[in-house]
Amino acid sequence: MGSLGKAIYTLGSLIRGSGQALDRIGSSLQGSYYISEQLSRHRTLMDLFDKSPVVDKDAFVAPGASVIGNVQVGRNSSIWYGCVLRGDVNRIRVGAGTNIQDNSLVHVAKLNAGGRDLPTIIGDNVTIGHSAVIHACTIDDEAFVGMGAILLDGVHLGKHAMVAAGALVRQNTKIPSGEIWAGNPAKFLRKLTEEEVAFISQSATTYTNLARVHAAENSKSFDEIEFEHMLRKKYARRDEDYDSMIGVVRETPPELVLPDNILPDKAKSSNEVYVR
Numbered sequence: 001m002g003s004l005g006k007a008i009y010t011l012g013s014l015i016r017g018s019g020q021a022l023d024r025i026g027s028s029l030q031g032s033y034y035i036s037e038q039l040s041r042h043r044t045l046m047d048l049f050d051k052s053p054v055v056d057k058d059a060f061v062a063p064g065a066s067v068i069g070n071v072q073v074g075r076n077s078s079i080w081y082g083c084v085l086r087g088d089v090n091r092i093r094v095g096a097g098t099n100i101q102d103n104s105l106v107h108v109a110k111l112n113a114g115g116r117d118l119p120t121i122i123g124d125n126v127t128i129g130h131s132a133v134i135h136a137c138t139i140d141d142e143a144f145v146g147m148g149a150i151l152l153d154g155v156h157l158g159k160h161a162m163v164a165a166g167a168l169v170r171q172n173t174k175i176p177s178g179e180i181w182a183g184n185p186a187k188f189l190r191k192l193t194e195e196e197v198a199f200i201s202q203s204a205t206t207y208t209n210l211a212r213v214h215a216a217e218n219s220k221s222f223d224e225i226e227f228e229h230m231l232r233k234k235y236a237r238r239d240e241d242y243d244s245m246i247g248v249v250r251e252t253p254p255e256l257v258l259p260d261n262i263l264p265d266k267a268k269s270s271n272e273v274y275v276r
Helices: 003-033 194-218 222-234 240-245 264-275
Strands: 066-073 084-094 105-107 109-111 120-122 133-135 179-182 187-191
Touching: 084 109, 105 120, 120 133
Parallel strands: 066 084, 084 105, 084 120, 105 133
Antiparallel strands: 179 187
């Protein structure tokens, strides 16, 4: 940093310090009415050491999820609310069209007792249910992990295989393609039916479509949210028969009549929808 850079940095520090001092004075003047405001330090995507998460532009990572370090997320995959993917001592790879549902944890191991490298590799069109724990495992394409299931180091879940909800799969267990395992510890239960295999594929597609809805909603601006909120109130369905039975006469409040100068393009398109 040159002399000019140091001078600008010093000036910035002085200005920030002055702002903090004014904030403290204002807070003391507010007395018992003072409300402390905390800045959230949460980061959905976080670098670690020299590794950065790589997320496809068509993937969805929900607000509140944490994708950390050496992690790759493929096209049309979705990482839902409260999930943690922590690629610190090894790598995590998530294929295309895979969904990792709310509050699930995906982690890795550097080496096992035998010196084997243990990343977590998750294939394409995999469904991982809510609150599952995936630790240093390999999950092949179109496999299914039920809610609350735990897969320990070295587990290999084959294509079209399923782990039932709440199951605990012990270290280095290999679950062949087309089988359901359940229990604690997990054991072979039976073969999947054709309908269940089709359900796994359909589940991945359903979550891909649902992720697009959530991504669109999360990308809306404040003005768009407020505009839609007013429209829902304005065009809410009223049951006139019910109102007449209880003697209620409803009128549209003036504040719900949208002026033409508020988002005129959207107001026009919305009115066209309702006229049709």
